[in-house]
Structure formats: structure tokens, C-alpha cells
């Protein structure tokens with residue numbers, strides 16, 4: 001830290017992204033990326049946009065917003081485009097939390113919520129997940145602040161049906177409820193259509209996972225026009241060109257190819273079922289996932305030990321030190337071949353572990 005760093009940030013603990021090591025080739029199952037390339041339409045649109053990179057991008061993100069709006073039967077005024085959904089979350093923390101309005105989120109959820117709360121020195125309250133890691137909407141009745149719910153949740157993979165999201169919205173009419181739907185395309189039903197009914201609902205989504213565009217950084221928030229105008233005010237006050245021209249074009253291209261997205265998501269869901277069954281056969285306890293990852297633990301081997309054993313064999317998964325979940329690993333669902341490699345390697349690790357421990 002330099003002597004010039006603002007005292008306001010000296011204690012800040014930044015978000016730690018999943019490791020991206022370069023020391024050897026790994027089977028990467030640690031950051032929930034898609035194993036499939038982006039749509040051909042996305043790539044062609046980005047290549048065309050590259051020819052016009054001397055120009056600023058459209059600050060209104062018109063075409064991409066119109067396509068997102070059309071997908072959900074809402075209007076472009078209900079949508080704001082962001083540099084990844086992390087930026088949409090960033091704006092939401094800035095816009096809707098403050099003194100007297102804490103951020104309210106689960107004790108086990110996306111780690112960035114806590115980082116944003118610290119960054120803006122916001123009061124926050126963590127609501128413990130139930131013993132089985134589920135979210136009980138009753139725990140969010142009169143939350144007394146802005147609610148952030150990842151649905152499905154990360155890293156558990158557990159999902160709340162729209163009627164449960166409704167219950168949380170109705171129990172908090174005085175506060176914004178932000179629903180982070182990074183994984184909604186892997187079997188869930190989006191809450192976006194509910195924005196017509198609930199003025200306090202903000203839904204955040206990303207192109208990083210189901211649309212294979214993690215490297216492009218495209219996300220969006222959907223909500224009532226007034227909420228979106230608030231976010232636009234912050235966007236124009238920080239960077240009106242937050243989403244670059246190639247990414248905007250790629251996003252619009254991807255939305256012309258929804259059949260491709262849906263087919264990839266179906267494949268991931270099939271591979272998830274295959275992986276879950278294979279893990280259970282090996283003795284793992286696996287949470288019921290509605291995402292492109294599974295969260296699993298084994299009764300005989302610790303979470304960190306398993307993570308290290310896999311890494312030594314060239315497979316990366318995500319382990320969290322946090323006490324409540326330290327027995328688990330979060331494993332991204334990849335291709336069927338990736339999953340077969342993983343299952344075979346896990347079998348070898350468990351075999352060795354058993355021989356060593358008698």
C-alpha cells in the first residue's frame with residue numbers, strides 16, 4: 001500500500017476471483033465459464049464492430065437493450081446494460097443502499113455483495129441460510145433494507161421458485177429487492193416478467209454464463225423505469241461508455257441466436273444430471289443444483305484436501321475457506337468428456353485416500 005492510498009480504502013478486502021493459473025494446462029471447472037464458444041452470430045457481429053472501433057459505442061446501448069427487452073416482453077426503458085453483471089450490482093449498491101438502508105443478503109452467497117458493502121461503507125446484515133442451505137422467504141419479511149438474493153444461489157446452486165420471490169417482494173414494499181439471476185437459464189424461471197407488477201424489483205443478469213461471453217463483460221439490470229433511470233444516472237456519472245462496441249454487438253448477435261443458447265443450456269443440464277449421479281455413486285453428498293455447477297462434499301475427504309488433490313492432477317475446482325461450507329467444493333459443469341475425466345480422477349483420488357488411511 002502506498003502512503004497516498006486514501007484512508008477510506010485501507011482496510012478494504014477485495015473480491016478474489018477464481019484462480020486463472022498459467023503454469024500448466026488445467027481442466028478449468030472453477031469459475032463457471034461455459035465450455036462452449038459464443039454463438040457464431042455473436043462472433044461475426046463483434047468482428048464487424050471491430051472495423052468501427054475508431055468511434056465511441058452507442059451510449060444508449062439501443063439495439064442490445066431492445067433485444068433484451070424483446071426477449072422478456074418488456075421495454076428498453078426497463079433495461080440498462082452494464083460491464084458484466086458485477087457492474088449492475090455495483091450500481092445497485094450505490095443507488096439503493098446507504099445510512100438507514102442496509103444491504104441485506106445471505107451469509108452464504110456471492111462474495112461480491114460483502115465487498116460492495118465494504119467499498120461504499122454501507123451498513124449490511126447477513127441472513128443465515130437454513131441448516132440445509134435453503135433460503136426461507138420468511139427470513140426476509142420486513143428485511144429493513146435493500147435485499148440482494150442470488151437466485152439460484154451461489155455457491156449452493158439452490159433455487160427459489162417465482163412465488164417465493166413474490167413473497168419476498170410483497171414483504172418489502174418499502175425497499176428494493178435485487179434478484180441476481182446469473183444462473184437462471186439453467187432450469188429456473190426468471191423474475192423479469194414480475195417487474196411489471198413490482199416497482200421494487202430489480203433483476204440482474206449476465207451474458208457470462210449461459211451465453212458463453214464471460215470474456216466480453218456484458219450484463220444488464222431490468223426493472224421499473226424509475227429504478228432504471230436511477231441506475232442510468234449513476235452510469236452516466238461514472239462511464240457512459242461502460243460497455244464497449246464489440247461487446248454490445250456480440251450481445252445483440254447472441255440474442256439473435258437464442259436456439260443456440262437454449263441448446264447449450266440443455267446440454268449443461270444433462271451433464272449436470274450425469275455428474276450428480278456419478279458423484280453420488282462415489283459417495284458425495286450433492287446439493288440440488290439449478291445452475292451450471294454443483295456443490296458437493298464427501299464424508300471421507302476434506303474439501304480443501306480434495307481441491308488440492310484435483311489441482312495436483314490438473315483439474316481446478318473452487319473451494320471456499322468459509323467455515324460453514326469448507327467441506328464442499330463448487331464444480332463447474334462442463335462437457336460430457338470433461339465430466340467423465342473428473343469422475344475418473346475423483347475415483348482415483350478416493351481410492352488412494354482410502355489405501356493411505358487404511
Ligand SMILES: *Cc1c(COP(=O)(O)O)cnc(C)c1O
Pocket residue numbers: 083084085086087110150154180182205206207208214217218219
Ligand atoms: C458470475 C456471477 C456474477 C457476475 O457475472 P459477470 O461476469 O460480472 O457478469 C454475478 N452474480 C453471480 C451470483 C455470479 O455467479
